[in-house]
Structure formats: C-alpha cells, structure tokens
Amino acid sequence: MAVPTTAVPESAEKWEVQLRKGCLELAILAALWSDRLYGLEIMRRLAEESDLIVPEGTVYPLLNRLKGEGLLMSEWVEADAGHPRKYYRLTAAGRRRVTEMARFWQSFSASLDDLIAPIRKERR
Amino acid sequence: MTLPFSTPQTKIDAYLADLSSRLRALPSDQATDIVEEIRSHILDSADVNGALSQVELEAALSRLGPPSALAAGYVTDNLLANAERKRMPWTVFHAILHWAMLSVKGVVVLFACCVGYLFGASFLIAALIKPFNPNVGLWRTDADSYSLALGIAHVIPPGHELLGWKLVPLGLALGGGTILLTTHLALWCIRQFRRPPEARELRRVTQ
Numbered sequence: 384m385a386v387p388t389t390a391v392p393e394s395a396e397k398w399e400v401q402l403r404k405g406c407l408e409l410a411i412l413a414a415l416w417s418d419r420l421y422g423l424e425i426m427r428r429l430a431e432e433s434d435l436i437v438p439e440g441t442v443y444p445l446l447n448r449l450k451g452e453g454l455l456m457s458e459w460v461e462a463d464a465g466h467p468r469k470y471y472r473l474t475a476a477g478r479r480r481v482t483e484m485a486r487f488w489q490s491f492s493a494s495l496d497d498l499i500a501p502i503r504k505e506r507r
Numbered sequence: 508m509t510l511p512f513s514t515p516q517t518k519i520d521a522y523l524a525d526l527s528s529r530l531r532a533l534p535s536d537q538a539t540d541i542v543e544e545i546r547s548h549i550l551d552s553a554d555v556n557g558a559l560s561q562v563e564l565e566a567a568l569s570r571l572g573p574p575s576a577l578a579a580g581y582v583t584d585n586l587l588a589n590a591e592r593k594r595m596p597w598t599v600f601h602a603i604l605h606w607a608m609l610s611v612k613g614v615v616v617l618f619a620c621c622v623g624y625l626f627g628a629s630f631l632i633a634a635l636i637k638p639f640n641p642n643v644g645l646w647r648t649d650a651d652s653y654s655l656a657l658g659i660a661h662v663i664p665p666g667h668e669l670l671g672w673k674l675v676p677l678g679l680a681l682g683g684g685t686i687l688l689t690t691h692l693a694l695w696c697i698r699q700f701r702r703p704p705e706a707r708e709l710r711r712v713t714q
Binding site: 423438440451452465469 | 540541543544545546547548550551552570571572576577580581584585
C-alpha cells in the first residue's frame with residue numbers, strides 16, 4: 384500500500400469515522416426534508432452534498448431502525464425501471480426530531496468554530 | 508459463455524435467499540419487505556443501460572457486505588430495540604443471546620447477564636421454597652464460610668441457620684432486586700451499543 388504524503392495519525396482517522404457515524408442519522412433525516420427518496424437516492428444525495436460516503440450495509444438497517452422509531456415511513460412505488468422501489472419520507476415526529484437536531488447542530492458547530500478560530504488564523 | 512450458476516440473476520437470488528434465511532428472527536412481513544428492498548437496490552446498482560452488468564453486480568454485492576453481516580444489522584437492532592421498548596428480563600435476554608452470536612462485547616454482556624439472573628433466580632427460589640421445606644436457608648456451615656442450601660438435601664446441613672423465616676422477604680427482595688439490576692445493566696449496555704457516542708450526546712442535549 385502506498386503511504387499517503389500527508390499521513391493522518393490513526394487516532395485522528397478514528398475520530399473522523401466516529402464523527403461521521405454520529406452524524407449519519409441527522410444526515411439521513413435531513414436528506415429527506417423536502418423529498419421522498421429511496422435508499423440508493425439517499426446515499427447518492429449524502430455522497431454528493433456532504434461527502435458522507437457510507438457503507439450500504441449500514442444505511443439500510445439504519446433506515447429500518449428510524450422507521451421502527453416512527454421517524455420515517457415507507458411506501459412501495461412502481462417505477463419505469465421494471466421493479467418497485469421503497470421510498471422513505473419523514474413522519475411528523477421525524478420532522479420534529481430533525482428540526483431539533485439541526486438547531487443543536489448549528490449552535491454546536493458555531494461554538495466549535497469560535498473555539499478553533501485561533502488555530503485557523505495561525506495556519507494561514 | 509458463463510455457466511448457469513454464475514449468471515447475474517442466480518447470483519442475486521442466492522444472495523437474497525441467504526439474507527432471507529438469516530432474517531427469520533424478524534416478523535415475516537418485515538423480512539420480506541427488507542429482502543425486496545435489497546433486491547431493488549441491487550437491481551438499481553447493477554443496471555447498466557437496462558442490462559445487468561456482471562462487474563457492477565459484483566461491486567454492488569461487495570458494497571452491501573456478506574448477507575450474514577447485513578442481516579445481523581437488522582436482527583440485532585430489531586431485538587435490541589424490542590428489549591429497550593419492553594424492558595422485560597426475557598426480551599432483554601433474548602436480544603443479548605443474539606448479540607452474543609455477533610460480537611465479543613455481546614458475549615461478555617451475556618455472561619454477566621447469566622450470572623446476574625442465576626443469582627437472582629436462586630434467591631427467589633429459596634424464598635419461595637422456604638414455607639414448604641424448612642431445609643432451605645442460609646446456613647453457616649463453619650466459622651468463615653456461608654452456603655445457601657436450596658432444599659435439595661433432605662438432611663438439615665450441619666451448622667446453624669442465620670435467617671430463619673426472614674429468608675422469605677429477604678430472598679424475594681434480593682432476588683427481585685438482582686434480576687431488576689441485571690436487566691437494567693443489560694439495557695444500559697444495549698443503549699451504549701446501539702447509539703454512536705455523538706448521537707447520544709446530541710440526543711441528551713436536545714431533549
């Protein structure tokens with residue numbers, strides 16, 4: 384395996400993985416804010432809009448869990464592709480949850496931004 | 508030409524059959540729903556201009572992971588969610604039994620649970636048998652060791668009994684307490700396992 388030019392310490396990589404994992408629930412709920420989407424579309428949206436590339440084997444059980452918690456509902460829709468697709472949409476509870484999560488995320492990331500501002504200045 | 512057993516369609520069928528057989532712990536309508544969703548996902552991922560591509564199919568299946576791992580994500584999650592909702596010792600135990608089949612953490616929790624439930628059950632049994640069999644009691648067999656006899660012996664053990672009839676309320680309280688404590692401890696472990704730390708933190712603050 385090639386050694387990357389800017390080696391990231393293993394612990395930092397681990398932290399990143401944990402952070403992404405922790406944000407996955409918010410990301411999925413947020414992706415469904417205005418549209419109903421099926422699994423593959425959700426993953427594509429996450430990859431395109433937030434660089435969140437997540438293993439498919441994780442997303443489907445998570446979608447199932449969010450549905451079980453009453454945050455999502457699903458429906459089968461016939462498609463031109465020749466096979467039906469399972470679309471997910473937010474329930475009222477899911478809408479409330481993602482609103483709360485987004486609000487928290489905003490105040491949380493803003494305060495972290497303040498904290499790391501000196502570091503970013505020094506690096507410039 | 509490819510051999511029949513390696514055509515894309517049979518490959519998909521084999522993957523889904525394996526997945527389906529591993530989802531038996533779920534209600535059958537839910538299992539069917541999941542299998543159909545994964546089928547739809549595979550067909551979408553492997554579709555290149557309306558035809559199934561062998562290369563894309565291989566890639567799609569490897570991204571999904573082996574059926575056993577995928578099924579484990581559903582089954583364990585479902586059982587653990589059930590345990591969290593119902594909070595009964597047997598649902599908790601059932602969930603942990605499944606969890607133990609998947610990870611070392613699960614095995615550790617299962618072992619702790621077994622010990623806790625066994626202790627709890629023996630206290631309860633001792634308390635319940637006491638009124639019918641006076642041979643049950645907390646006997647002090649010698650100066651520094653204690654033993655809890657469970658009425659299997661028909662001869663009163665040597666040494667003297669410490670609790671007498673107090674064993675009934677004490678045994679019930681201690682047994683019930685131990686079982687309750689074990690259940691709560693197991694539920695705590697389940698919650699630790701199910702939520703990534705960041706999500707947990709988020710939930711706590713937003714509530």
